[in-house]
Amino acid sequence: MGQLKVxxxxxxxxxxxxxxxxxxxxxxxxxxxxxxxxxxxxxxVTGSGRGIGKAIAGLFAVCGAQVMVTGTAESGSAERAYGExxxxxxxxxxxxxxxxxxxxxxxxxxxxxxxxxxxDILVNNAGVTKDGPLAMMSAEDWDLVVDTSLKGAFLFAKHxxxxxxxxxxxxxxxxxxxxxxHGNPGQANYASAKAGMVGLTKTLAxxxxxxxxxxxxxxPGLIESDxxxxxxxxxxxxxxxxxxxxxxxxxEDVAWLALYLASARSGYVTGQVIEVDGGLAx
Numbered sequence: 001m002g003q004l005k006v007x008x009x010x011x012x013x014x015x016x017x018x019x020x021x022x023x024x025x026x027x028x029x030x031x032x033x034x035x036x037x038x039x040x041x042x043x044x045v046t047g048s049g050r051g052i053g054k055a056i057a058g059l060f061a062v063c064g065a066q067v068m069v070t071g072t073a074e075s076g077s078a079e080r081a082y083g084e085x086x087x088x089x090x091x092x093x094x095x096x097x098x099x100x101x102x103x104x105x106x107x108x109x110x111x112x113x114x115x116x117x118x119x120d121i122l123v124n125n126a127g128v129t130k131d132g133p134l135a136m137m138s139a140e141d142w143d144l145v146v147d148t149s150l151k152g153a154f155l156f157a158k159h160x161x162x163x164x165x166x167x168x169x170x171x172x173x174x175x176x177x178x179x180x181x182h183g184n185p186g187q188a189n190y191a192s193a194k195a196g197m198v199g200l201t202k203t204l205a206x207x208x209x210x211x212x213x214x215x216x217x218x219x220p221g222l223i224e225s226d227x228x229x230x231x232x233x234x235x236x237x238x239x240x241x242x243x244x245x246x247x248x249x250x251x252e253d254v255a256w257l258a259l260y261l262a263s264a265r266s267g268y269v270t271g272q273v274i275e276v277d278g279g280l281a282x
Contacts, residue, residue, distance in 0.1 A: 036263050039064030042116035043262065044109065046070050046099055046156060047126030049077025051225060052175060055251035056123055056258045057081065061090035063259060065121065068093050068112040099126045099152030109159040118167060121262045122160040124153035124197070125175040127190075134188045142189045149193035150200070157204055161213060170213035171262045174201050175254070176273065178221045178281050194219075198273055205271030214270035216261045221277025223249045244279025 038060055048057040049071035058081075061067045069085065071078025073096040082094040093115040097104030112119045127149040130141035153174055164170025179187050180194025197217060204215040222228065222239055228248050231239070240246055254276050260266050261274075275281055 036259055036265065037064055038121075038259075038263060041065045041120040041262075042068070042112060042118050043121035043123065044068040044070065044112045044119050044156070044160060045123040045125060046152065048123075049075060049079075049081045052220065052223065052251045052254050053123070053125040054081045055255040056125065057092070058085060058090070059252070059255045059259055060121070060262065061085055061092055065262075066091045066093070066116045068095055068108070068115065068119075070095050070097070070108055070126075072096060072098060099155065100147040102155050105152070105155040106159050109156065109163070112160075113163060119160050119163045120167070120169060121171045121173070122156055122164075123173045123175065123258060123262070124156055126152050127175070127193070129187070129190050131186045131190065133186060137188060145189035146193045146196070149190070150196040153197055153200060157200070157215075161204070161208060164213045165208070165211045168212040170208070170211075171266070172201075172204060172208075172213065172215040173258050173261045174215070174217040175258075176201070176217045176219045178219050178275055178277050181219055181273070181275070182281055201273065202271045209270055214261075214266065216266070216269060216271065217273040218254055218257055218261070219273055219275045219277070220254050221249060221275065221280040223251060223254065242280055243277070244282060247278065249276060249278055 043060045043065045045053050045057040045060070045067060047053040048069045057067050057069050067090070069078050069082045069092050078094060078096055082092055085092045095108040095111040097108045099105060109119060128145055130145050132141065157172055161170060161172070174197045176197040177190070177194040179191040180198055183191050201215050201217040208215060222243065228236070257274060257276055261269065
């Protein structure tokens, strides 16, 4: 994915006016101010080295948040994304680890608190796929997918929410999938993990509401990726024919919704699962 662009230009929150993030100023309505301003908030985004996670982390930072970029040390993608964002002058930090390991998760959350003093926003985005027919799926492939998406989300929510409860403020955004809502052949492990995240979202919303913490989920549909780029023309057309808007989504399509759900403006929204699929699953 290329450099994140806001309002047609890459860079600071002040350049986001084209997408309606800024009001006032030139319009003569008083001092310029961000409509969606994450200034003073600390965010932790799992799996933020590429794709949706990278777009979310970058947009949050552009809108003023201090952002902990995370990923596995082995892939190197989180370190590259961190370097790109630092190069743009954004306030980000880096922590690597395995979302399936409670020790690693606890350490990453602690590093976020050490770097920024708190954690206000958690986005559970980390995930992997190991597709195949159920009859041929290994237990190892099941465990890898379920533990990365579902157990990882549980562990990060467990440890990050303790800080949110203490501060009586928090936003948890879980990235699930339309596969978790509607099922998908060949993805028994992935669909089950993502369906589990829906249940986790609704349970956390009920448990944490009176502590000032909201929890919502986003269910992306077909999002542009290396996979969609490599589809042959016939298969690509078959997928596109099922999407009302006639195009694949982008990581930024998901990031804009995550921005709202992570902001103070979404304070009366909790326990919701919102599909970003271009009308795929109407």
